[in-house]
Amino acid sequence: MRAFAHLLDRLALTGSRNAKLTLVRDFLSETPDPDRGWALAALTGELTFAEAKPAAIRKAAEARLDPILFRWSYDFVGDLAETVALVWPAAPGANREPELSEVIETLRTTARASVQGHIERWLDALDADGRWALLKLLTGGLRVGFSTRLAKQACSDLATAKGLTIPVSDIEEVWHALKPPYEDLFAWLEGRSEAPSADNPGRFRSVMLAQAIDEDVDFARLDPAAYAAEWKWDGIRIQAVSERGQRRLYTRTGDDISGAFPDVLAALDFEGALDGELLVLRDGALAPFGDLQQRLNRKTVDAKLLAAYPAGIRAYDLLLDGETDLRALPFADRRQRLEAFVAKLATPRIDLSPMQPFETWEELTALRANPPPGDPALSEGLMLKRWDSPYEAGRPKGPWFKWKRDPHLIDAVLMYAQRGHGKRSSFYSDYTFGVWREDAEGHRSLTPVGKAYFGFTDEELKLLDKFVRDHTIERFGPVRSVRADQDFGLVLEVAFEGLQRSTRHKSGVAMRFPRISRIRWDKPSREADELATLERMLD
Incomplete structure (x- = not known):
């Protein structure tokens, strides 16, 4: 637990991306299994403890401190973990410091009624930094500026330090088939085994992201004939997968939101993987983003919500057609296959994001400033995609650009x-x-x-x-x-x-x-x- 607490403390105080990567790479290299795997899961938001609620932490603090003094302290500091870590009365030698894996395994198997007692014993045994790390782990609010994308880069850097070459794209390909504490991942990164299998039906495939365009710089060097243009729809980016009987709807970060959109899942009557925008569509017309918000962040939806806010997908890329992976193909070829794919589906739940023909950047600038009535009027701007670009995970420089409207x-x-x-x-x-x-x-x-x-x-x-x-x-x-x-x-x-x-x-x-x-x-x-x-x- 001490090594994990030290890592969180250093990450919280480090602003540099490269410095954060070095800290995590060294931690993964020096920390044994399974602690390093649980730490990686915590950093990437993969750990949740349903039985460890903030209320239990507050109750434990109020049992050891004057409740009014604690509430004043919490009000002044503004962060529950930081407040409890600072004011918890020290009890040197009270207990042995717990290991990270010990904390996690205990929380995964303990009933809610026993959680508070475990928390109190752990807080007694830890110093202020350890208490802060423990409570951040329990509440899931690490807030140390370390994303899942950076975690994958740190894993790639670990492989490099071991004399191997494993690019981030290879790690992303297997990432969503892995489970904490990732012992098979580390065995691969350290050259002790082959790559984990990515053959997981219904799995998420890492998305390709766009860069913001700089009109003054980029238009002077880019050839308009090399790019396709389409509207940047005002919904949320999703990946719809139907593979060997498994149907899933993922956000761009790989979160499974299938439960909130059973109407969309029912329309995934195909074998493949679509990239597109999740929207509320009424009779084929786009509704404002606020309508979609009524469906988001829910585990389930009732019939009333389904009828009032019918969701659908506006497709703009095809990653998997049957069992054929299309990601290495140029965008022009994928687009051609996408058009045939959507036409064959013939469902009002899934339509096609239309291309916007243009010949010059000036012509496209005018279109962006004055979109036609209807759906384009509700768009966020335009997307530019090179006709010859493969579908690459991450945010490669140059193939895709987003050109949002002026706010x-x-x-x-x-x-x-x-x-x-x-x-x-x-x-x-x-x-x-x-x-x-x-x-x-x-x-x-x-x-x-x-x-x-x-x-x-x-x-x-x-x-x-x-x-x-x-x-x-x-x-x-x-x-x-x-x-x-x-x-x-x-x-x-x-x-x-x-x-x-x-x-x-x-x-x-x-x-x-x-x-x-x-x-x-x-x-x-x-x-x-x-x-x-x-x-x-x-x-």
């Missing part, structure tokens, strides 16, 4: 703030903002229209945090209400991708991907935008 901008007033998590747990970094609304008597008041927690620099975060602390007027648990009226308030320029009507929000509107574009220290709060401005955008 919408409004000026809003900061109304509420809340502390963040991880590195931001000591800062007020989550901001709720509002615009002016005028009632029938002509009185103006602010109504919240969104919440954002990124878009600003670390230096700007410090200034925003100070503003919140200096101008807090009310407290609602962890939320701080700041002064915001016509004579005083902080104006934020907010960028967002889209807007839709919402019955769940008091303002009646919901923003898509809001972020702080600029802090308008110079602008009087009374000159911020009005709700009517957003309503005109909707119209």
Whole structure:
């Protein structure tokens, strides 16, 4: 447990990607099985402990400390694991420090009623860093800036350190057929066995990602005749797999969301693997992203939701046709086979993402700025794909580009703030903002229209945090209400991708991907935008 705690501490304090890779590679090289495998699973979010709830951690802390003092401490720090790790009364020599594998195996086999007792004994035995690592492991909120993609790169680097050449693409090919603690993976990476089998029906295949285009640089060097263009649909990227009786629907990161979309699974009447966009489609027409959100993050759905928000797939690539892997073929060939594949399915649940003909970048620029009515009006922009590009896992440079529309901008007033998590747990970094609304008597008041927690620099975060602390007027648990009226308030320029009507929000509107574009220290709060401005955008 100590080595894992040290790794998490170093990762949390390291900003460099390469430095993080080195830390994890060295850890995997020096740590024996199965601890290194369980650590890798924790870093990639593969571990969940249904019986270890945050409530059990709070209950354990309140049993050892004055409950009011603990709650004040938690409110000030803003992070449960960090708070308990710091205030837990030390008990030197109380117990033997647990191994990482011991903690995990215990939690996987222990009833909920016994979990609190185990947590207390482990906390007694560990130092502050160990307690923090343990609690982060239990709650699943590591927040150390280490993604699954980086984990695969660290595994490739481990193989290189052992004198082998195993590219990330080979690791990605078998990744979703592996199970923690990955002993067969490490045996392969260290040259002690052959590669694990990727023959797992219904498995996920790593997706190909696009780069953001730089219009000023890229268009000068790219030949428009070499690229295809299609709309970037405003849904979520998915992979639909139907293979030897196994039907699965995966997100771009490999999360299985099949349970929430039985209507889509029922339409996967084929042998193969499609790449596309999951959307709500009514009579073949695209619905706003907010409709799709009604179906997301659910384990199951009822008949009412299925009828109100019918989901489907807009296909734009074909990875597997029958038992034939098409990923090495050029995009032009895959596209031709995709068109025939979708036509043969003949189901309203799966349609084809159409190509957008163009001859010059100027012509495509005009199309992006003024999309035709219908589905394109709800798109996020355009995708560019080289006709000769194979389907490569990861984000290769050059074959695919995403060209999103310029974001919408409004000026809003900061109304509420809340502390963040991880590195931001000591800062007020989550901001709720509002615009002016005028009632029938002509009185103006602010109504919240969104919440954002990124878009600003670390230096700007410090200034925003100070503003919140200096101008807090009310407290609602962890939320701080700041002064915001016509004579005083902080104006934020907010960028967002889209807007839709919402019955769940008091303002009646919901923003898509809001972020702080600029802090308008110079602008009087009374000159911020009005709700009517957003309503005109909707119209």
